[in-house]
Amino acid sequence: MSTDGLLAYCRPGFEPELAAELSERAALAGFHGYARTERNSGYVPFLGVEDGAALSRALPWSSLVFARQKLRLLADVAGMDPKDRITPIMEALGGRGRHGEVWVEHPESDEGKQLAGLARAFGNALRPALRQRGLVTDKDEPRLPRLHVLMLAGDHALLASADRNDASPWPLGVPRLRAHADAPSRSALKLEEALMCLLTDKEREAFIQPGMTAADLGAAPGGWSWVLARRHVRVFAVDNGPMAASAMDTGVIEHIRADGFRWQPPKPLDWLVCDMVESPSKVAARMATWFREGWCKRAIFNLKLPMKKRWDETRDCLQLFADQAGRPLDVRARQLYHDREEITVYAG
CATH class of the missing domain: 3.40.50.150 (Vaccinia Virus protein VP39)
Incomplete structure (x- = not known):
């Protein structure tokens, strides 16, 4: 199902805070929509707006406190056949322009982490199919938006687009850092x-x-x-x-x-x-x-x-x-x- 709005990732358990922030700041910018939340899911869609691109510009990622990642939501693809997830995703992306890269992700929640293997395997199958169809460039093109496929279940995914100048540069919005052996504390x-x-x-x-x-x-x-x-x-x-x-x-x-x-x-x-x-x-x-x-x-x-x-x-x-x-x-x-x-x- 095509849709329009925002998709933001957050620390699991802080969905209400992110939803409140998005709702208040959107209203102040003149956009009237609503946030859909599920406790401990690690993500929040903001829906019900007529122009998701304009809303995204009005709420730059750098200004958001509780959002690890901010994307423009493109489609909610549910009920996919596990034998062919690619076709409904390509159909949902029709008319949505071309992307320069694809990230297939999973929520940073306990349930979402169980989809990590599926996300990796599906990404390996999805990328060449999208390139063949011309929906994604053959090589990474940083001047074009980045496509995000957030796997919520084996038959359910959210499709979203990132302006690379207005989004986190790390998968799931999380930079990977390692603790140093000499550090006095994990802080x-x-x-x-x-x-x-x-x-x-x-x-x-x-x-x-x-x-x-x-x-x-x-x-x-x-x-x-x-x-x-x-x-x-x-x-x-x-x-x-x-x-x-x-x-x-x-x-x-x-x-x-x-x-x-x-x-x-x-x-x-x-x-x-x-x-x-x-x-x-x-x-x-x-x-x-x-x-x-x-x-x-x-x-x-x-x-x-x-x-x-x-x-x-x-x-x-x-x-x-x-x-x-x-x-x-x-x-x-x-x-x-x-x-x-x-x-x-x-x-x-």
């Missing part, structure tokens, strides 16, 4: 992912350079400090708790035993990072103080979310931060793969 992966997802390649090169200075509030045992130290940034690690030896062995981390909500730097710093377990509004207000007082140029921090009304809390905390920061900032926020009940924010 290091959160900052690694934040730097990868919230900054461009050029920004990382320009914004993080050897000899820069940073503060890590609530640093112990030192995962985030260690990530910065590996990039030869000098770090004030602020925490009353102990730091891991692997962090202190870098030689560029100074451990300051103090309260992260009270400590202030002796001079302005290039970076502030913070992963403290505290109410999100309190963290947002403290981060705003650092910018208002001119104590840092850029920051990455986490906001721990409550169990209920998490989209409302996210929106309100980001607004509180913007209102109290004292100057216009480029603010980007996302729930990353290595986040759990939290979101990660970049400001600079």
